[in-house]
Each structure stands twice: as C-alpha cells, then as structure tokens.
Amino acid sequence: xxxxxxxxxLVQAGGSLRLSCATSGxxxxxxxxxxxxxxxxxxxxxxxSIRRSGGSTYYADSLKGRFTISRDNTxxxxxxxxxxxxxxxxxxxxxxxxxGTTISxxxxxxxxxxxxxxGTQVTVSS
Numbered sequence: 005x006x007x008x009x010x011x012x013x014l015v016q017a018g019g020s021l022r023l024s025c026a027t028s029g030x031x032x033x034x035x036x037x038x039x040x041x042x043x044x045x046x047x048x049x050x051x052x053s054i055r056r057s058g059g060s061t062y063y064a065d066s067l068k069g070r071f072t073i074s075r076d077n078t079x080x081x082x083x084x085x086x087x088x089x090x091x092x093x094x095x096x097x098x099x100x101x102x103x104g105t106t107i108s109x110x111x112x113x114x115x116x117x118x119x120x121x122x123g124t125q126v127t128v129s130s
Contacts (some may be wrong), residue, residue: 005029005119011098012124015089019128021082025099025121032104033057036073036111037082041126042097048098050085050112062111089128095122 012025025037038053052063052073061073072085082099102119110116 005031005101007101007119007121009121009124012097014127014129016089017128017130019089020087020117021089021126023045023086023097023099023124023126025082025084027080027082027099027101029060031056031101034106035104036102036116037096038062038077038111039073039082039084039099039103040100040114040115040117041090041093042098042123043095047106048114049076050114051097053111054082060108063109064112064128083114089126091128094126096125096130098123 006028008026015021035056036053039051041051042048050064052071054061054073054075056066075082099121101119103118104118106116115124
C-alpha cells in the first residue's frame with residue numbers, strides 16, 4: 005500500500021485546510037485509514053481514522069468537532085477537513101493505513117498502522 009499526502013500549507017488561526025491522502029495498492033474492506041500528526045519535539049499522535057468499508061470513524065477526543073475525516077473509495081482517497089485551526093495544530097500530518105486487522109478499540113493505536121505516507125506540513129499562524 006502506498007500513501008501520498010497533500011494539502012498542507014500556511015493558514016491563519018481560525019482558518020480551514022483540507023488534507024488529502026491518495027492510496028494505491030491493495031487494501032482490505034476493513035482497512036483503517038488514518039491521520040496522525042507530529043509537532044516539533046513531540047511524539048506522533050493520532051488525529052482521526054476511518055474504516056474503508058462502512059465508514060466508521062474515530063477521532064482524538066481533543067479534536068472531535070473541529071476535524072472531520074472522510075473517504076472516497078471510488079477515488080481511493082481519504083480527506084481530513086480541519087476547521088477553526090489553532091497554532092497548536094501546527095505539525096507534520098501523516099496519513100497511514102493498517103493491515104486490515106485492527107479492532108475498533110485499537111483504532112487510535114499508532115502501532116497498529118503499518119503503512120505511512122511522507123507527511124505534509126501544516127502551519128497555523130496566530
């Protein structure tokens with residue numbers, strides 16, 4: 005599975021950005037597609053994920069309500085719409101996919117994701 009993230013950039017606080025992850029290669033219907041982020045000096049953290057089939061979604065509690073993940077299986081893309089952005093959202097955002105075997109209770113576990121894209125920088129200015 006290959007993943008290509010795009011859509012990052014510089015935005016003012018309060019603004020919005022949409023990230024997109026293009027996927028190629030074989031994925032299972034139960035594959036979880038996710039977004040993580042890593043700020044300078046911090047660990048990579050879970051943002052959101054979505055099941056390829058059925059569309060079940062999972063969010064980091066602190067981001068619920070501002071971020072929305074969606075997928076388009078016909079285009080093999082997974083998008084992350086980020087609203088009301090804050091300077092603390094500044095990070096490199098990575099898309100990722102699991103092997104299709106992750107149960108729901110583990111959807112936020114970074115260790116379950118085995119395929120990673122190259123990351124896209126999001127910078128929110130105050």
